[in-house]
Amino acid sequence: MDPSSMNSPELQNLLAPYDSWILGKLLDAGGKVATSVKLYLTSVIEYFQQEKQKAMISEMISKLTSACWDKCITGSPGSKFSSSEANCLTNCAQRYMDMSLIIMKRLQQ
Amino acid sequence: MDSFSSPSSGSPPKLSTDDIMTQLRTQLEQAYAEEFLETVRGKCFDKCITKPGSSLSGSESSCISRCIDRYMEATGIIGKALFNQRH
Numbered sequence: 338m339d340p341s342s343m344n345s346p347e348l349q350n351l352l353a354p355y356d357s358w359i360l361g362k363l364l365d366a367g368g369k370v371a372t373s374v375k376l377y378l379t380s381v382i383e384y385f386q387q388e389k390q391k392a393m394i395s396e397m398i399s400k401l402t403s404a405c406w407d408k409c410i411t412g413s414p415g416s417k418f419s420s421s422e423a424n425c426l427t428n429c430a431q432r433y434m435d436m437s438l439i440i441m442k443r444l445q446q
Numbered sequence: 447m448d449s450f451s452s453p454s455s456g457s458p459p460k461l462s463t464d465d466i467m468t469q470l471r472t473q474l475e476q477a478y479a480e481e482f483l484e485t486v487r488g489k490c491f492d493k494c495i496t497k498p499g500s501s502l503s504g505s506e507s508s509c510i511s512r513c514i515d516r517y518m519e520a521t522g523i524i525g526k527a528l529f530n531q532r533h
Contacts, residue, residue: 381467383465385470388470388474397528399478403489406520411495414509415514417516426527427526437529
């Protein structure tokens with residue numbers, strides 16, 4: 338982003354409502370603002386990292402359920418899972434994790 | 447327009463980071479709901495509509511209903527299996 342774009346009207350319009358507020362805060366609070374802004378930004382970054390983590394986990398559950406359903410639910414869906422179907426699903430997920438670990442270890446050698 | 451001399455106002459402008467975070471969460475939830483629906487449609491179509499007729503039969507309808515329930519149950523089982531694992 339080249340310095341001249343900092344003066345673009347679009348950017349100025351976007352930032353305008355914040356200017357007088359930020360300026361006021363800076364003049365009032367002096368050095369204390371820097372610390373509190375840093376803390377706030379840190380918590381925002383942490384929030385996004387947590388959301389990203391949650392999204393990755395959801396994605397894995399989604400993919401695994403699809404794959405394990407295909408492997409384990411061979412007939413027509415019943416009004417409840419048989420114990421072999423339920424065990425198969427559990428085993429499927431856990432064996433997938435075992436496999437992931439093996440693959441990771443192998444690639445680290 | 448001398449904003450330097452006026453005292454600071456208490457509250458920040460309208461668009462807050464909280465709004466952005468809430469919007470992000472809502473959009474993620476919507477995206478997951480759509481993906482889930484698409485998957486369930488595919489799986490239950492495969493399982494239940496083996497020979498498409500001129501309308502949905504009663505057995506096809508109840509198969510679809512059971513299929514949705516079982517798929518949601520399967521999602522729960524997989525989730526639990528992933529986080530109960532002890533190496």
